[in-house]
Amino acid sequence: MKRQPIYSLLLCTYFISFSAHSALKQDFAQLGIEKTSAYQEQMRGYNESRGSLLTDPIPPAPRASTCSLADTMRETQQCLARSAAIQEALHEQAKYLNRLPRHKFPNSSLQLSMGELDQTIKRLQSWSRGNPQSLADMFFLQELNFDPQGRGAKYTGYITPALNVKRTPDRRFRFPIYTKPKNGKLPTHADISRGALAGKGLEIAWTDDPIELYFAQIQGAANAVFPDGSFATLSYAGNNGHPYRQVAAYLKAKGYKTSGLGNNSIKEWLRANPHRIAEVLLSNPRFVFFNLKQGRPKTSIGASVIPWHTVAVDDKHIPLGSVLLAELPILDHLGRERGRQWHLLFAQDRGSNIQGHARIDLYLGAGHNGDIIAQGITGYRRTFLLRPKT
Template identity: 45%
Template sequence: MLQRHLATVLLAGTITGSAAPSWADAPLWESWSQPYPQRGEFAPSRQGTLQPRLQLATYSAPAPLSNPIQQGLLDLAHSLEGKSQWERAAPLGNNIANKTLMETVKRLLTWQDSLEPAALERQFDLVSVSSKADSKAQFTGYYTPVLQGSRTRTAQFNIPVYRTPPSNLRRLSHNEIAHGALTGKGLEVAWVNNAYLLYIAQVQGAARIYFTDGSVSTLDYASDNGREFKAISTYLAAKGYKIGALSHNNINRWLLDHPAILPDALLSNPRYIFFNETQESPQTASGHGVIPGHTIAVDSRYIPHGSVLLAELPRLDALGKRQGGTEWRILFAQDHGRAIKGNGRFDLYTGVGGDAESAAYSVTGLHRVFMLVRKPG
């Protein structure tokens, strides 16, 4: 990809020594990074429009990319390519034109220095991003849980996972779906053996599913029934159940020990999520795959999609636990979420499985964040 000026230097080969970015020496994030399918070639800008459009270069067949930072920058460039260069999409916050966002990405693609603030500020303005309540930004994390499943219903795997139904059935209540309103309509994508883990997949918007036939797929968000989301943890707390820490793992263990409570707990959440089965990584709102440790969901009214940010985040060990100290990480504004509202509110994608869940909890909190904007000239 990008056989002209944008890919003349690979970040993986140009950032060395003590200034190396965290992905180069921390196994945590990369251990979650499964090989990403190539996104395909960049398309040329759409023709025949009245407004000038961004156009990067001429492209040939994509080449394998091992550097997640470079992959993220290329994905941002792809999402910006073809947009009106003077469009500004974040009226409530850093309302920067697409042209400037693209120029920032292009400059980073040829960057040959440290990814520390002191080095970056020589060519980029570091625009501080903060929440209303604090001078720092508020982070949470999201991840891809793992499910065990079957392609046919069995005694063990008897909980259906549905694809999007016809339009006349899309607004069924969770209660109606749970009581068979979609049964026999050929909508089952898979059958799973744990209803609470399926709920977690619905909350996170995706799951990796290991089938009994040996195949592995991604269940990715397709649509929902349009009902309000309510967290099961809120229901259990309101009922006064003594669960302890309200982590997903702890709630799952507790509900397995109290199966009579599970149906009402699940139905306390009116929203129901429908899934697509795919072989790709979960897709962001920008149309590209998530990149563990780098993709963030933002409120795009404040932070436009296509932005590059720099955040000081906790350093984590291989299990997703804090190991002391912080590191500067390049982040890509690619996704959104219903709970991600306001300036300085970010949700960081942490990867797949239990260690990624631990990392999601570990990064939750207040952290320093800057938006990178190329300096003129």
């Protein structure tokens, strides 16, 4: 039986499900989802069989007392943890570089050679296995600045949002999540909302919260949480090829909301103005498709994302496979800075909005307070590219 184009109700009928957000919170509480810090998760390693771990993206606790840059370079063993997460990241970087032709020269403004990238990974792998050499012994630093003012690299953060889903629709779970059609010209977001893809067997799950679904599309991945407590990853499967337009810019241009245009603030505004939801969200013609998979979301190099280590970059400037040393804030659950700490970051991902010489998007994990933590990360941060000494 051909179903009615449920997604076409998109948000025009959202007032019927206005309580979905509170229900979402209640469902998570009932599921008893474990909440641990990204640092603790890194220390114990990842269990791929569990899928995408649902954890609040809390910043790692300091390894020791906060180290200066000079301390981190000279006393690396005391300032940087040889964590399972770093070992995994190095392994994935090496796999990626080994797939590239040996004669390939990365097309980046930093003019890094393949040999330099290889040497960086090999030296760090040796260090992660117990080599006592310090970063100062192995590397020199090339500072990255987003603009001529020399304020450092420009950071934002991205997360894996969580969506309550079901395999089949009902009165509550009536907003479809689509996989990408194999052939044909792809419709706009508005056309899809009117049912252009309905009834074609492309629905992989149904959710109860179209606003969270929209922001999951912006992030490019989500944790799909089923009523029985099991979960999987909604991984990026492509988009409809239409231009991406920020809803924040639309809100500002229309005068609906001229300040406080972070994701959390926009979500709150949409929930308080349900009659504007369809208009605002459909102002973006881009639509993102998903596949339903086990394991963590994948990056552009094919690696699984690693909280507080994976970064998306503009690889016209920073080549994928390179390693950065960055001073990041230590934040509490409210996004308040409680200190700073040096981290190794791994260029593994790209993003359509990540453009510029030192534009960096840091993966923060999965959980409900991710937008708050992302706001604490946003800004300019001291960041250096590791280049091997000869």
